[in-house]
Amino acid sequence: MHGFTSGPVTAADFSDEERDAVYKAIYTRRDVRDQFLPDPIEDDVLMRLLDAAHHAPSVGFMQPWNFILIRDDVRKAEVRRAFTRANAEATAMFPDERQALYASLKLEGIVKAPINLCITCDRTRGGDVVLGRTHNRQMDVYSTVCAVQNLWLAARAEGIGVGWVSIYHDQDMRRILGIPDHVEIIAYLCIGYVDQLYDAPELEKRGWRKRLPLAELIHDNQWQGENPLSSGLPRRDPIAGLPATPSASD
Amino acid sequence: MHGFTSGPVTAADFSDEERDAVYKAIYTRRDVRDQFLPDPIEDDVLMRLLDAAHHAPSVGFMQPWNFILIRDDVRKAEVRRAFTRANAEATAMFPDERQALYASLKLEGIVKAPINLCITCDRTRGGDVVLGRTHNRQMDVYSTVCAVQNLWLAARAEGIGVGWVSIYHDQDMRRILGIPDHVEIIAYLCIGYVDQLYDAPELEKRGWRKRLPLAELIHDNQWQGENPLSSGLPRRDPIAGLPATPSASD
Numbered sequence: 328m329h330g331f332t333s334g335p336v337t338a339a340d341f342s343d344e345e346r347d348a349v350y351k352a353i354y355t356r357r358d359v360r361d362q363f364l365p366d367p368i369e370d371d372v373l374m375r376l377l378d379a380a381h382h383a384p385s386v387g388f389m390q391p392w393n394f395i396l397i398r399d400d401v402r403k404a405e406v407r408r409a410f411t412r413a414n415a416e417a418t419a420m421f422p423d424e425r426q427a428l429y430a431s432l433k434l435e436g437i438v439k440a441p442i443n444l445c446i447t448c449d450r451t452r453g454g455d456v457v458l459g460r461t462h463n464r465q466m467d468v469y470s471t472v473c474a475v476q477n478l479w480l481a482a483r484a485e486g487i488g489v490g491w492v493s494i495y496h497d498q499d500m501r502r503i504l505g506i507p508d509h510v511e512i513i514a515y516l517c518i519g520y521v522d523q524l525y526d527a528p529e530l531e532k533r534g535w536r537k538r539l540p541l542a543e544l545i546h547d548n549q550w551q552g553e554n555p556l557s558s559g560l561p562r563r564d565p566i567a568g569l570p571a572t573p574s575a576s577d
Numbered sequence: 578m579h580g581f582t583s584g585p586v587t588a589a590d591f592s593d594e595e596r597d598a599v600y601k602a603i604y605t606r607r608d609v610r611d612q613f614l615p616d617p618i619e620d621d622v623l624m625r626l627l628d629a630a631h632h633a634p635s636v637g638f639m640q641p642w643n644f645i646l647i648r649d650d651v652r653k654a655e656v657r658r659a660f661t662r663a664n665a666e667a668t669a670m671f672p673d674e675r676q677a678l679y680a681s682l683k684l685e686g687i688v689k690a691p692i693n694l695c696i697t698c699d700r701t702r703g704g705d706v707v708l709g710r711t712h713n714r715q716m717d718v719y720s721t722v723c724a725v726q727n728l729w730l731a732a733r734a735e736g737i738g739v740g741w742v743s744i745y746h747d748q749d750m751r752r753i754l755g756i757p758d759h760v761e762i763i764a765y766l767c768i769g770y771v772d773q774l775y776d777a778p779e780l781e782k783r784g785w786r787k788r789l790p791l792a793e794l795i796h797d798n799q800w801q802g803e804n805p806l807s808s809g810l811p812r813r814d815p816i817a818g819l820p821a822t823p824s825a826s827d
Contacts, residue, residue, distance in 0.1 A: 333782060335612055335773035339605050341598065341734045348595035349602045349734035353629045353727050355589050362585055374791075379603050381791045383726070386743060388780040390789045395796040402798055417711040429708065447800075458679065458785065459743045461667040465718075466743050469763070472722035476633070477603050479723075480730065484591045484599035493636060493709045493716050505799040513719070523585035530638040532583060535708065539640045541624075541631045546645040548652055549755040550697075 352480045358529065359488030360433045363440040363519035372485055373442070376518075379481035380446070385470035387458030391450070392471045392513075395504055397443035402503065406515070407437040409499035410492060417494055432533065435492045440517035445504055446475055448511045471513045478516075488521035602730045608779065609738030610683045613690040613769035622735055623692070626768075629731035630696070635720035637708030641700070642721045642763075645754055647693035652753065656765070657687040659749035660742060667744055682783065685742045690767035695754055696725055698761045721763045728766075738771035 341349075377394050385391060397403060414434065421429050437443060448471040460466040479489045492515045500512050525532050591599070627644050635641060647653060664684065671679050687693060698721040710716045729739045742765045750762050775782050 335775050338612075338736070338738075338771055338774040339601065341601070341736065344594065345598035345601065346734040348591065348598035349730055350625075350629065351589065351591070351595065352599045353632055353731060356632075356634070358634050362588075375600070377795065378791055379600065381789075381794065382603055382606075384606070384608050384729070384741065388778050388786040388788075390786075390794075393794050393796060393800070395798070395800060397798055399798045413712050417708075420706045420711055422706075432708075434709070453786070456670045456672075458667075458682075458780070459684070461670055461744060462663050462746060463743045468715075469722045469725075472719045473726040473729075475719075476723040476726035477730075479634070480599055480727075481603060484596040486588070486591065488588075491634065493713045494711060496712060503799075505801075507800065510800070521588050524588040525585050528638050530708070536638040536640075536703070538638075539631075541628055544631070544640075544643050545627065546643060548645070548647055548649045549753075550643070550645060550757065550760070551755075 352483045356483045359490040362521045366520045380474040380478040383474035383477045386466035389453040391448045391452045391467040393447045395445040409495045436517040440519040442518040444516045446514045451509045475514045490517040602733045606733045609740040612771045616770045630724040630728040633724035633727045636716035639703040641698045641717040643697045645695040659745045686767040690769040692768040694766045696764045701759045725764045740767040
Protein backbone atom coordinates (compact mmCIF):
# COMPACT_ATOMS: atom_id res chain seq x y z
CA MET A 328 0.00 0.00 0.00
CA HIS A 329 1.08 3.58 -0.60
CA GLY A 330 1.84 6.09 2.06
CA PHE A 331 3.38 3.91 4.74
CA THR A 332 6.40 5.67 6.13
CA SER A 333 8.87 4.87 8.80
CA GLY A 334 11.22 7.76 9.32
CA PRO A 335 14.98 8.02 9.13
CA VAL A 336 17.05 6.25 11.75
CA THR A 337 20.45 6.92 13.28
CA ALA A 338 22.99 6.84 10.46
CA ALA A 339 25.73 4.23 10.77
CA ASP A 340 29.08 5.73 11.72
CA PHE A 341 32.26 4.95 9.84
CA SER A 342 35.42 4.42 11.87
CA ASP A 343 38.59 6.04 10.55
CA GLU A 344 39.67 2.62 9.27
CA GLU A 345 36.37 2.13 7.44
CA ARG A 346 36.56 5.59 5.91
CA ASP A 347 40.13 4.95 4.79
CA ALA A 348 39.05 1.67 3.18
CA VAL A 349 36.54 3.51 1.00
CA TYR A 350 39.22 5.95 -0.12
CA LYS A 351 41.60 3.03 -0.69
CA ALA A 352 39.12 1.52 -3.14
CA ILE A 353 38.66 4.89 -4.86
CA TYR A 354 42.39 5.65 -5.18
CA THR A 355 43.64 2.18 -6.11
CA ARG A 356 40.87 1.37 -8.62
CA ARG A 357 42.25 1.02 -12.13
CA ASP A 358 40.93 0.49 -15.63
CA VAL A 359 42.44 -2.96 -16.19
CA ARG A 360 43.30 -4.22 -19.66
CA ASP A 361 46.01 -6.83 -19.23
CA GLN A 362 46.46 -7.91 -15.61
CA PHE A 363 43.55 -10.37 -15.49
CA LEU A 364 44.28 -13.77 -13.97
CA PRO A 365 42.49 -16.82 -15.38
CA ASP A 366 41.03 -17.76 -11.97
CA PRO A 367 37.26 -18.11 -12.16
CA ILE A 368 35.12 -15.73 -10.11
CA GLU A 369 32.95 -17.63 -7.67
CA ASP A 370 29.19 -17.22 -8.12
CA ASP A 371 28.69 -15.72 -4.65
CA VAL A 372 31.39 -13.11 -5.28
CA LEU A 373 29.92 -12.29 -8.67
CA MET A 374 26.48 -11.87 -7.10
CA ARG A 375 27.97 -9.50 -4.51
CA LEU A 376 29.32 -7.36 -7.34
CA LEU A 377 26.00 -7.32 -9.18
CA ASP A 378 24.11 -6.57 -5.98
CA ALA A 379 26.45 -3.64 -5.31
CA ALA A 380 25.57 -2.35 -8.79
CA HIS A 381 21.89 -2.93 -8.08
CA HIS A 382 22.17 -0.68 -5.01
CA ALA A 383 23.28 2.33 -6.99
CA PRO A 384 21.13 5.45 -6.82
CA SER A 385 18.47 5.49 -9.52
CA VAL A 386 16.18 8.26 -10.62
CA GLY A 387 12.68 7.71 -9.25
CA PHE A 388 14.00 4.35 -7.93
CA MET A 389 13.68 3.27 -11.57
CA GLN A 390 16.49 0.65 -11.42
CA PRO A 391 16.78 0.74 -15.22
CA TRP A 392 19.77 -1.61 -15.44
CA ASN A 393 20.20 -5.14 -16.73
CA PHE A 394 23.31 -7.29 -16.52
CA ILE A 395 24.36 -9.55 -19.39
CA LEU A 396 27.11 -11.93 -18.30
CA ILE A 397 29.28 -13.16 -21.17
CA ARG A 398 31.35 -16.23 -20.36
CA ASP A 399 31.10 -18.04 -23.68
CA ASP A 400 34.39 -18.03 -25.63
CA VAL A 401 32.72 -17.84 -29.01
CA ARG A 402 30.76 -14.75 -28.09
CA LYS A 403 33.80 -13.12 -26.47
CA ALA A 404 35.70 -13.69 -29.71
CA GLU A 405 32.90 -11.99 -31.65
CA VAL A 406 33.04 -8.99 -29.33
CA ARG A 407 36.80 -8.86 -29.68
CA ARG A 408 36.48 -8.79 -33.48
CA ALA A 409 34.05 -5.88 -33.19
CA PHE A 410 36.58 -4.08 -30.98
CA THR A 411 39.49 -4.79 -33.34
CA ARG A 412 37.62 -3.42 -36.34
CA ALA A 413 36.62 -0.23 -34.50
CA ASN A 414 40.06 0.21 -32.99
CA ALA A 415 41.67 0.21 -36.42
CA GLU A 416 39.33 3.07 -37.35
CA ALA A 417 40.19 4.82 -34.08
CA THR A 418 43.94 4.58 -34.68
CA ALA A 419 43.57 6.39 -37.98
CA MET A 420 41.76 9.30 -36.28
CA PHE A 421 44.77 10.39 -34.24
CA PRO A 422 47.44 12.78 -35.49
CA ASP A 423 50.44 11.03 -37.03
CA GLU A 424 52.69 11.73 -34.05
CA ARG A 425 50.25 10.01 -31.66
CA GLN A 426 49.49 6.91 -33.76
CA ALA A 427 52.52 4.84 -32.73
CA LEU A 428 51.85 5.41 -29.04
CA TYR A 429 48.11 4.76 -29.52
CA ALA A 430 48.80 1.53 -31.36
CA SER A 431 51.14 0.39 -28.56
CA LEU A 432 48.41 0.65 -25.92
CA LYS A 433 46.46 -2.43 -24.93
CA LEU A 434 42.88 -1.21 -24.60
CA GLU A 435 40.85 -4.32 -23.81
CA GLY A 436 40.97 -7.65 -21.99
CA ILE A 437 37.88 -9.19 -23.59
CA VAL A 438 39.26 -12.67 -24.13
CA LYS A 439 41.71 -12.68 -21.24
CA ALA A 440 39.17 -11.73 -18.57
CA PRO A 441 37.13 -14.72 -17.36
CA ILE A 442 33.93 -12.68 -17.27
CA ASN A 443 32.62 -9.96 -19.53
CA LEU A 444 29.59 -7.97 -18.37
CA CYS A 445 27.39 -5.71 -20.44
CA ILE A 446 25.38 -3.25 -18.33
CA THR A 447 22.38 -1.78 -20.10
CA CYS A 448 19.69 0.83 -19.45
CA ASP A 449 16.04 0.08 -20.26
CA ARG A 450 14.71 3.50 -21.29
CA THR A 451 11.10 2.36 -20.94
CA ARG A 452 11.20 0.92 -17.43
CA GLY A 453 8.85 2.67 -15.06
CA GLY A 454 6.65 4.01 -17.82
CA ASP A 455 6.44 7.36 -19.60
CA VAL A 456 6.74 9.61 -16.58
CA VAL A 457 9.48 8.81 -14.07
CA LEU A 458 10.00 10.89 -10.94
CA GLY A 459 13.14 13.02 -11.35
CA ARG A 460 13.38 12.29 -15.08
CA THR A 461 10.67 14.72 -16.15
CA HIS A 462 13.14 17.50 -17.04
CA ASN A 463 16.30 15.51 -17.77
CA ARG A 464 15.68 12.42 -19.90
CA GLN A 465 19.26 11.24 -19.40
CA MET A 466 18.85 10.60 -15.67
CA ASP A 467 18.17 6.89 -16.28
CA VAL A 468 21.45 6.59 -18.15
CA TYR A 469 23.27 8.41 -15.35
CA SER A 470 21.75 6.03 -12.80
CA THR A 471 23.12 3.12 -14.79
CA VAL A 472 26.60 4.63 -14.83
CA CYS A 473 26.41 4.94 -11.03
CA ALA A 474 25.76 1.19 -10.99
CA VAL A 475 28.91 0.64 -13.04
CA GLN A 476 30.98 2.65 -10.57
CA ASN A 477 29.50 0.85 -7.55
CA LEU A 478 30.46 -2.46 -9.13
CA TRP A 479 33.93 -1.21 -10.01
CA LEU A 480 34.71 -0.16 -6.42
CA ALA A 481 33.20 -3.32 -4.91
CA ALA A 482 35.31 -5.35 -7.33
CA ARG A 483 38.46 -3.52 -6.23
CA ALA A 484 37.69 -4.44 -2.62
CA GLU A 485 37.30 -8.09 -3.69
CA GLY A 486 40.69 -8.14 -5.43
CA ILE A 487 38.98 -8.08 -8.81
CA GLY A 488 39.93 -5.78 -11.67
CA VAL A 489 37.53 -4.16 -14.13
CA GLY A 490 38.19 -2.66 -17.55
CA TRP A 491 35.62 -0.60 -19.47
CA VAL A 492 35.69 -1.23 -23.24
CA SER A 493 34.14 1.60 -25.26
CA ILE A 494 35.67 1.14 -28.71
CA TYR A 495 33.06 -0.67 -30.79
CA HIS A 496 30.09 0.20 -32.97
CA ASP A 497 26.88 0.16 -31.00
CA GLN A 498 25.13 -1.79 -33.76
CA ASP A 499 27.76 -4.54 -33.62
CA MET A 500 27.29 -5.02 -29.88
CA ARG A 501 23.49 -4.97 -30.23
CA ARG A 502 23.66 -7.71 -32.84
CA ILE A 503 26.11 -9.89 -30.91
CA LEU A 504 24.16 -9.65 -27.64
CA GLY A 505 20.66 -9.45 -29.14
CA ILE A 506 19.81 -6.20 -27.40
CA PRO A 507 16.45 -4.63 -28.33
CA ASP A 508 16.08 -1.03 -29.47
CA HIS A 509 14.51 0.35 -26.30
CA VAL A 510 17.55 -0.74 -24.29
CA GLU A 511 20.73 1.33 -24.36
CA ILE A 512 24.17 -0.23 -23.97
CA ILE A 513 25.99 1.72 -21.28
CA ALA A 514 29.12 -0.26 -20.42
CA TYR A 515 30.96 -3.34 -21.62
CA LEU A 516 33.21 -4.50 -18.79
CA CYS A 517 36.01 -7.06 -18.57
CA ILE A 518 36.24 -8.59 -15.10
CA GLY A 519 38.75 -10.87 -13.41
CA TYR A 520 40.98 -11.33 -10.39
CA VAL A 521 44.20 -9.32 -10.40
CA ASP A 522 47.34 -9.46 -8.31
CA GLN A 523 49.16 -6.66 -10.11
CA LEU A 524 47.90 -3.17 -10.88
CA TYR A 525 49.43 0.10 -12.00
CA ASP A 526 49.94 2.57 -9.15
CA ALA A 527 48.46 5.38 -11.28
CA PRO A 528 46.19 5.38 -14.36
CA GLU A 529 47.88 3.40 -17.14
CA LEU A 530 47.43 6.26 -19.62
CA GLU A 531 49.29 8.55 -17.22
CA LYS A 532 52.08 6.00 -16.70
CA ARG A 533 52.46 5.61 -20.44
CA GLY A 534 52.69 9.32 -21.11
CA TRP A 535 49.34 9.69 -22.88
CA ARG A 536 47.95 12.44 -20.62
CA LYS A 537 48.74 14.01 -17.23
CA ARG A 538 46.55 14.41 -14.20
CA LEU A 539 45.01 17.89 -14.12
CA PRO A 540 45.51 19.98 -10.97
CA LEU A 541 42.30 19.71 -8.96
CA ALA A 542 42.39 23.37 -7.88
CA GLU A 543 42.06 24.41 -11.53
CA LEU A 544 38.76 22.57 -11.82
CA ILE A 545 36.96 24.24 -8.92
CA HIS A 546 34.78 27.31 -9.30
CA ASP A 547 33.09 29.37 -6.60
CA ASN A 548 29.37 30.14 -6.95
CA GLN A 549 29.49 30.28 -10.74
CA TRP A 550 31.55 29.31 -13.77
CA GLN A 551 34.28 31.93 -13.89
CA GLY A 552 36.07 32.94 -17.05
CA GLU A 553 37.09 30.73 -19.89
CA ASN A 554 38.40 27.45 -18.59
CA PRO A 555 41.95 27.31 -19.86
CA LEU A 556 42.17 23.54 -19.70
CA SER A 557 40.05 22.98 -22.77
CA SER A 558 41.91 25.26 -25.12
CA GLY A 559 45.42 25.73 -23.79
CA LEU A 560 44.91 29.49 -24.20
CA PRO A 561 46.10 31.81 -21.44
CA ARG A 562 43.42 32.38 -18.84
CA ARG A 563 41.42 35.52 -19.55
CA ASP A 564 39.70 35.90 -16.24
CA PRO A 565 41.88 34.60 -13.43
CA ILE A 566 40.35 33.07 -10.34
CA ALA A 567 41.84 34.68 -7.27
CA GLY A 568 43.87 32.36 -5.11
CA LEU A 569 44.37 29.54 -7.59
CA PRO A 570 47.81 28.74 -8.99
CA ALA A 571 48.68 29.93 -12.48
CA THR A 572 47.63 27.72 -15.35
CA PRO A 573 50.28 25.33 -16.60
CA SER A 574 50.78 25.53 -20.33
CA ALA A 575 49.16 22.78 -22.38
CA SER A 576 52.58 21.38 -23.29
CA ASP A 577 53.89 21.01 -19.71
CA MET B 578 58.17 12.73 -22.34
CA HIS B 579 56.08 10.06 -24.00
CA GLY B 580 56.77 6.40 -23.76
CA PHE B 581 58.12 6.11 -20.23
CA THR B 582 56.58 3.10 -18.59
CA SER B 583 56.95 1.50 -15.24
CA GLY B 584 54.97 -1.69 -15.05
CA PRO B 585 52.19 -2.79 -12.74
CA VAL B 586 53.05 -3.49 -9.12
CA THR B 587 51.61 -5.82 -6.50
CA ALA B 588 47.99 -4.84 -5.99
CA ALA B 589 47.07 -3.75 -2.47
CA ASP B 590 45.04 -6.35 -0.62
CA PHE B 591 41.81 -5.53 1.15
CA SER B 592 41.21 -7.13 4.55
CA ASP B 593 37.72 -8.48 5.19
CA GLU B 594 37.04 -5.41 7.31
CA GLU B 595 38.16 -3.08 4.53
CA ARG B 596 36.05 -4.93 1.99
CA ASP B 597 33.04 -4.75 4.29
CA ALA B 598 33.56 -1.01 4.71
CA VAL B 599 33.27 -0.49 0.96
CA TYR B 600 30.00 -2.46 0.89
CA LYS B 601 28.80 -0.53 3.95
CA ALA B 602 29.23 2.73 2.01
CA ILE B 603 27.44 1.25 -1.00
CA TYR B 604 24.49 -0.16 0.97
CA THR B 605 23.95 2.71 3.39
CA ARG B 606 24.34 5.51 0.84
CA ARG B 607 21.09 7.43 0.41
CA ASP B 608 19.73 10.21 -1.77
CA VAL B 609 19.26 12.79 1.00
CA ARG B 610 16.63 15.51 0.75
CA ASP B 611 15.81 16.55 4.29
CA GLN B 612 18.28 15.18 6.84
CA PHE B 613 20.99 17.81 6.33
CA LEU B 614 22.46 19.35 9.48
CA PRO B 615 23.55 22.99 9.36
CA ASP B 616 27.12 22.16 10.44
CA PRO B 617 29.65 23.57 7.99
CA ILE B 618 31.85 21.13 6.06
CA GLU B 619 35.51 21.78 6.77
CA ASP B 620 37.63 22.75 3.74
CA ASP B 621 39.93 19.74 4.10
CA VAL B 622 36.96 17.34 4.17
CA LEU B 623 35.42 19.06 1.16
CA MET B 624 38.71 18.78 -0.72
CA ARG B 625 38.84 15.05 0.10
CA LEU B 626 35.40 14.65 -1.48
CA LEU B 627 36.38 16.59 -4.60
CA ASP B 628 39.65 14.68 -4.88
CA ALA B 629 37.72 11.39 -4.67
CA ALA B 630 35.58 12.63 -7.57
CA HIS B 631 38.73 13.68 -9.44
CA HIS B 632 40.02 10.09 -9.16
CA ALA B 633 37.09 8.61 -11.04
CA PRO B 634 37.84 6.68 -14.21
CA SER B 635 37.75 8.93 -17.27
CA VAL B 636 37.80 8.04 -20.91
CA GLY B 637 41.26 8.64 -22.37
CA PHE B 638 42.19 10.11 -18.94
CA MET B 639 40.20 13.12 -20.17
CA GLN B 640 39.11 14.29 -16.68
CA PRO B 641 36.29 16.32 -18.24
CA TRP B 642 34.75 17.46 -14.96
CA ASN B 643 34.54 20.81 -13.20
CA PHE B 644 33.16 21.51 -9.76
CA ILE B 645 31.10 24.61 -9.02
CA LEU B 646 30.64 25.10 -5.27
CA ILE B 647 27.53 27.09 -4.38
CA ARG B 648 27.51 28.44 -0.84
CA ASP B 649 25.92 31.82 -1.46
CA ASP B 650 22.37 32.03 -0.07
CA VAL B 651 21.11 34.28 -2.85
CA ARG B 652 22.24 31.89 -5.56
CA LYS B 653 20.84 28.89 -3.69
CA ALA B 654 17.50 30.67 -3.51
CA GLU B 655 17.60 31.23 -7.28
CA VAL B 656 18.27 27.54 -7.87
CA ARG B 657 15.46 26.63 -5.53
CA ARG B 658 13.05 28.84 -7.49
CA ALA B 659 14.11 27.07 -10.70
CA PHE B 660 13.41 23.74 -9.00
CA THR B 661 10.03 24.86 -7.66
CA ARG B 662 8.86 26.03 -11.08
CA ALA B 663 9.94 22.78 -12.77
CA ASN B 664 8.52 20.64 -9.99
CA ALA B 665 5.08 22.19 -10.44
CA GLU B 666 5.25 21.11 -14.09
CA ALA B 667 6.43 17.67 -13.04
CA THR B 668 3.54 17.20 -10.61
CA ALA B 669 1.04 17.78 -13.39
CA MET B 670 2.63 15.06 -15.52
CA PHE B 671 1.71 12.23 -13.16
CA PRO B 672 -1.61 10.40 -13.28
CA ASP B 673 -4.21 11.79 -10.91
CA GLU B 674 -3.88 8.93 -8.46
CA ARG B 675 -0.12 9.56 -8.07
CA GLN B 676 -0.21 13.35 -7.75
CA ALA B 677 -1.00 13.54 -4.03
CA LEU B 678 1.83 11.16 -3.16
CA TYR B 679 4.20 12.95 -5.53
CA ALA B 680 3.36 16.32 -4.04
CA SER B 681 3.99 14.95 -0.53
CA LEU B 682 7.59 13.99 -1.35
CA LYS B 683 10.41 16.33 -0.48
CA LEU B 684 12.71 16.16 -3.47
CA GLU B 685 15.49 18.64 -2.72
CA GLY B 686 17.55 20.13 0.09
CA ILE B 687 18.97 23.07 -1.87
CA VAL B 688 18.61 25.71 0.82
CA LYS B 689 18.92 23.39 3.82
CA ALA B 690 22.22 21.80 2.74
CA PRO B 691 25.25 23.96 3.61
CA ILE B 692 26.92 23.22 0.29
CA ASN B 693 25.53 22.76 -3.20
CA LEU B 694 27.82 21.39 -5.89
CA CYS B 695 27.29 21.43 -9.62
CA ILE B 696 29.42 18.87 -11.48
CA THR B 697 29.84 19.57 -15.16
CA CYS B 698 31.40 17.91 -18.20
CA ASP B 699 33.53 19.93 -20.64
CA ARG B 700 32.79 18.26 -23.97
CA THR B 701 35.80 19.92 -25.64
CA ARG B 702 38.52 18.98 -23.16
CA GLY B 703 41.25 16.90 -24.72
CA GLY B 704 40.48 18.07 -28.23
CA ASP B 705 38.50 16.56 -31.09
CA VAL B 706 39.75 13.00 -30.82
CA VAL B 707 39.82 11.43 -27.37
CA LEU B 708 41.05 7.89 -26.79
CA GLY B 709 38.07 5.63 -26.05
CA ARG B 710 35.55 8.26 -27.16
CA THR B 711 35.98 7.73 -30.89
CA HIS B 712 32.96 5.43 -31.17
CA ASN B 713 30.87 6.54 -28.20
CA ARG B 714 30.65 10.30 -27.82
CA GLN B 715 28.91 9.96 -24.46
CA MET B 716 31.90 8.43 -22.69
CA ASP B 717 32.96 11.82 -21.30
CA VAL B 718 29.53 12.24 -19.73
CA TYR B 719 29.73 8.73 -18.27
CA SER B 720 33.15 9.50 -16.80
CA THR B 721 31.65 12.52 -15.07
CA VAL B 722 28.85 10.43 -13.58
CA CYS B 723 31.50 8.07 -12.19
CA ALA B 724 32.99 11.12 -10.46
CA VAL B 725 29.59 11.85 -8.91
CA GLN B 726 29.34 8.32 -7.54
CA ASN B 727 32.90 8.38 -6.16
CA LEU B 728 32.07 11.59 -4.31
CA TRP B 729 28.77 10.19 -3.06
CA LEU B 730 30.42 7.10 -1.52
CA ALA B 731 33.33 9.08 -0.05
CA ALA B 732 30.79 11.47 1.48
CA ARG B 733 28.93 8.56 3.07
CA ALA B 734 32.17 7.40 4.70
CA GLU B 735 32.69 10.94 6.04
CA GLY B 736 29.22 11.06 7.61
CA ILE B 737 28.04 13.42 4.88
CA GLY B 738 24.81 13.03 2.94
CA VAL B 739 24.32 13.85 -0.74
CA GLY B 740 21.11 14.48 -2.69
CA TRP B 741 20.98 14.69 -6.50
CA VAL B 742 18.53 17.33 -7.78
CA SER B 743 17.43 16.73 -11.37
CA ILE B 744 14.16 18.66 -11.61
CA TYR B 745 15.00 21.97 -13.30
CA HIS B 746 15.27 23.35 -16.81
CA ASP B 747 18.82 23.11 -18.10
CA GLN B 748 18.64 26.68 -19.42
CA ASP B 749 17.70 28.01 -15.97
CA MET B 750 20.71 26.38 -14.33
CA ARG B 751 23.04 27.56 -17.11
CA ARG B 752 21.87 31.11 -16.59
CA ILE B 753 22.13 31.02 -12.80
CA LEU B 754 25.62 29.51 -12.80
CA GLY B 755 26.92 31.15 -15.98
CA ILE B 756 27.79 27.87 -17.66
CA PRO B 757 29.02 28.12 -21.30
CA ASP B 758 27.51 26.08 -24.11
CA HIS B 759 30.37 23.61 -24.54
CA VAL B 760 29.96 22.48 -20.93
CA GLU B 761 27.20 20.06 -19.98
CA ILE B 762 25.57 20.11 -16.57
CA ILE B 763 25.65 16.56 -15.23
CA ALA B 764 24.65 16.75 -11.57
CA TYR B 765 23.42 19.31 -9.07
CA LEU B 766 24.15 17.97 -5.59
CA CYS B 767 23.09 19.06 -2.11
CA ILE B 768 25.72 18.17 0.47
CA GLY B 769 25.79 18.28 4.27
CA TYR B 770 26.48 16.30 7.40
CA VAL B 771 23.74 13.89 8.47
CA ASP B 772 23.11 11.94 11.63
CA GLN B 773 19.87 10.33 10.46
CA LEU B 774 19.25 8.41 7.24
CA TYR B 775 16.55 6.11 5.91
CA ASP B 776 17.48 2.43 6.11
CA ALA B 777 16.26 1.89 2.53
CA PRO B 778 15.69 4.27 -0.39
CA GLU B 779 13.19 6.95 0.62
CA LEU B 780 11.02 6.28 -2.43
CA GLU B 781 10.79 2.64 -1.39
CA LYS B 782 9.94 3.55 2.22
CA ARG B 783 7.23 5.92 1.01
CA GLY B 784 5.62 3.37 -1.26
CA TRP B 785 6.57 5.00 -4.57
CA ARG B 786 8.33 1.95 -6.07
CA LYS B 787 9.69 -1.41 -4.92
CA ARG B 788 13.16 -2.86 -5.26
CA LEU B 789 13.29 -5.19 -8.28
CA PRO B 790 14.55 -8.75 -7.72
CA LEU B 791 18.16 -8.82 -8.88
CA ALA B 792 17.86 -12.29 -10.42
CA GLU B 793 15.30 -10.91 -12.88
CA LEU B 794 17.82 -8.43 -14.22
CA ILE B 795 20.57 -10.89 -15.11
CA HIS B 796 20.97 -12.47 -18.55
CA ASP B 797 23.41 -15.13 -19.67
CA ASN B 798 25.47 -14.52 -22.81
CA GLN B 799 22.74 -12.50 -24.51
CA TRP B 800 19.55 -10.57 -23.91
CA GLN B 801 16.91 -13.23 -23.56
CA GLY B 802 13.28 -12.67 -24.37
CA GLU B 803 11.25 -9.58 -23.67
CA ASN B 804 12.14 -8.19 -20.29
CA PRO B 805 8.91 -8.34 -18.33
CA LEU B 806 9.86 -5.55 -15.96
CA SER B 807 9.34 -2.79 -18.47
CA SER B 808 5.85 -3.73 -19.48
CA GLY B 809 4.36 -5.77 -16.68
CA LEU B 810 3.42 -8.39 -19.28
CA PRO B 811 3.96 -12.05 -18.47
CA ARG B 812 7.37 -13.24 -19.56
CA ARG B 813 7.30 -14.81 -23.00
CA ASP B 814 10.66 -16.50 -22.91
CA PRO B 815 11.52 -17.65 -19.42
CA ILE B 816 15.11 -17.82 -18.26
CA ALA B 817 15.77 -21.24 -16.78
CA GLY B 818 16.48 -21.26 -13.10
CA LEU B 819 15.19 -17.80 -12.27
CA PRO B 820 12.13 -17.27 -10.11
CA ALA B 821 8.82 -16.41 -11.74
CA THR B 822 8.16 -12.79 -12.49
CA PRO B 823 6.09 -10.93 -9.91
CA SER B 824 3.16 -9.09 -11.40
CA ALA B 825 3.56 -5.36 -11.85
CA SER B 826 1.04 -4.66 -9.12
CA ASP B 827 2.74 -6.76 -6.42
